[in-house]
Amino acid sequence: MSSTVIIPTLNEKENIELLVRAIYAELGDNVSVVVVDDDSQDGTQEIVQTLTHEFPSLRLIVRRGERGLGSAVRVAAETIEDGPVVVMDADFSHHPRFIPRMLERIDHGFDIVVGSRYVQGGRVVGWSSARIAVSRVATLIARVLLRVPLKDPMSGFVATRNPEILVRNIKHADYKFLLEVVTREPHLRVAEIPIVFSDRERGKSKLGGRTLMLYLLLVLRLLFETGWRRG
Numbered sequence: 001m002s003s004t005v006i007i008p009t010l011n012e013k014e015n016i017e018l019l020v021r022a023i024y025a026e027l028g029d030n031v032s033v034v035v036v037d038d039d040s041q042d043g044t045q046e047i048v049q050t051l052t053h054e055f056p057s058l059r060l061i062v063r064r065g066e067r068g069l070g071s072a073v074r075v076a077a078e079t080i081e082d083g084p085v086v087v088m089d090a091d092f093s094h095h096p097r098f099i100p101r102m103l104e105r106i107d108h109g110f111d112i113v114v115g116s117r118y119v120q121g122g123r124v125v126g127w128s129s130a131r132i133a134v135s136r137v138a139t140l141i142a143r144v145l146l147r148v149p150l151k152d153p154m155s156g157f158v159a160t161r162n163p164e165i166l167v168r169n170i171k172h173a174d175y176k177f178l179l180e181v182v183t184r185e186p187h188l189r190v191a192e193i194p195i196v197f198s199d200r201e202r203g204k205s206k207l208g209g210r211t212l213m214l215y216l217l218l219v220l221r222l223l224f225e226t227g228w229r230r231g
Contacts (some may be wrong), residue, residue, distance in 0.1 A: 001082075001083045001084065001160075002030050002031065002083050003027070003030065003031050003032075003083055003084040003085065003086060003103055004030065004031070004032045004034060004080050004083060004084070004085050004086070004163070004215075005023055005027075005031060005032070005033045005034070005086045005087075005088065006016045006034050006036065006073055006076040006077065006085060006086070006087045006088075006125035007019065007020075007033065007034070007035045007036070007038075007087075007088060007089075007090050007098070008036045008038070008069050008072035008073060008076075008087075008089075008090065009035055009036065009037045009038070009040060009048075009090045010037070010038045010039075010040055010042050010044075010067070011040045011041065011042040011044060011165075012040065012042075012044050012090040012091060013042045013043045013044045013047055013147060015090050015091050015092055016035065016044055016047055016090055017047050017051060018092070019090055019091075019092060019096070020033060020035075020048070020051055020055065020058060022095075022096045024055055024098070025096075025098060026096040026097060026100065027047050027096070027099060027100070028151060030058075032057040032058070032059070033055070033057065033058045033059070033079075034059045034076045034079065034080070035048045035059070035060050035061070035090075035197055036061045036073070036075055036076045036117060037060065037061065037062050037063065037064065037074040038063050038066070038067045038068075038072060039062060039063060039064045039065075039067075040127070045060060045062055045142075048060045059079075061075060061076060061079070063075065064142060066173070067173065067192070068172075068173025068174060068175065069098070069156070069173075069174070069175035070170050070172055070173050070174050070175060070177040070180065071170070071172075073087050073166055073170060073171040073177050074166060074167060074170040074177075077114045077163035077164075077166040077167045077170075078163070078167055079087070080163040081163075082162055083162065083165065084103055084106045084159055084160065084161060084162070085159065085160045085162065085163050086099055086102060086103070086157075086159045087156065087157070087160075087166075087177070088107045088115075088156070088157050089156055089157070092198065093157075093197055093198055093199065094115060094156070094157040094195065094197070095195070095196070095198070098115055098157070098193065098195045099159070101158040101193055102115060102164065102193060103156075103159060104231070105159075105191045105193060106159055106160075106161055106205075109189065110161070110189045110190065111160065111161045111188040111189045111190065112155070112156065112158060112159065112160050112161070112165065112181070112182070112188055112189070113158070113159040113160075113190075113191050113192070113193060114150060114152060114153075114155050114158055114178065114190065114192045114193070115155055115157030115158070115195040115197075116150070116151055116155055116189070116190075116191060116192035116193060116194060116195060117135075117152050117155065117195065117197045118139070118151040118152045119152070119192045119193070119194050120194065121194030122152070122194035122195055122196070122197070123194075123196055123197070124196075124197045124199075125196060125197065125198045125199065126198055126199030128198055133152075133160075134212070138151065138154055138212075138215060139151070139153060139154055141216075141219060142154065142179055142219065145219060145223060146179070146183050146219065146222055146223065146226075147186070148179065148182055148183060149190075150178075150182065150190065150192060151192060152192060153176075153178060153179050153182060154176055154178070154179065154195070154210045155178055156175070156176075156177070156178065157195060158177075158178050158181075160181075165181065165185070165188070166181065168185075169181040169184045169185055171184075171225075172218060172221065174214050174215070174217070174218040175211065175215075176215055176216065176218055179218065179219075179222070180218070180222065183222045184222075184225075184226060195206075196203070
């Protein structure tokens with residue numbers, strides 16, 4: 001069955017063409033790609049539009065006025081009829097070479113497959129020890145407060161059995177959409193595979209203090225919305 005890759009973008013002109021070409025090189029004709037752009041001003045949209053002439057199964061969705069990774073993923077998922085869906089970052093932090101193994105695990109019966117930095121064999125390249133520590137603490141918060149049984153619930157590299165899993169569970173615009181999905185629907189069959197997460201080499205990172213605040217707010221929202229029900 002054909003799969004679809006969702007790539008949310010915001011000012012990724014230095015990465016998007018290389019990533020799109022790498023995805024098609026890895027998966028061939030058996031894939032569609034949906035780029036959801038949050039009104040980039042650096043030429044990202046124009047690059048993707050040009051690539052659609054070379055790759056007919058590549059689509060571009062441009063959003064004006066609405067931003068956020070979670071909502072971008074949901075908007076894209078709503079346009080997909082069926083089949084496995086992969087969500088990945090646009091900056092090569094998530095490499096397309098891991099996608100075939102993720103889809104293989106979907107074929108073996110899992111509802112969600114997570115590209116994990118923290119299972120055996122996974123690792124992070126290019127992060128400072130302080131940044132790794134913050135990520136570990138955020139992961140611990142999710143595992144303890146939300147009872148999420150994943151080693152890397154913060155991952156943004158995710159495959160799902162179908163788009164409906166994303167559509168029905170993503171309610172917030174925040175960037176940690178996986179955390180929202182597995183918290184809302186804890187009985188989904190989930191697997192993790194090791195990946196090498198590489199910090200971006202090109203372009204500007206969008207992480208910062210605001211990102212951490214959004215994460216903590218998301219955890220509180222999910223506790224309020226699902227915590228007592230699951231308790």
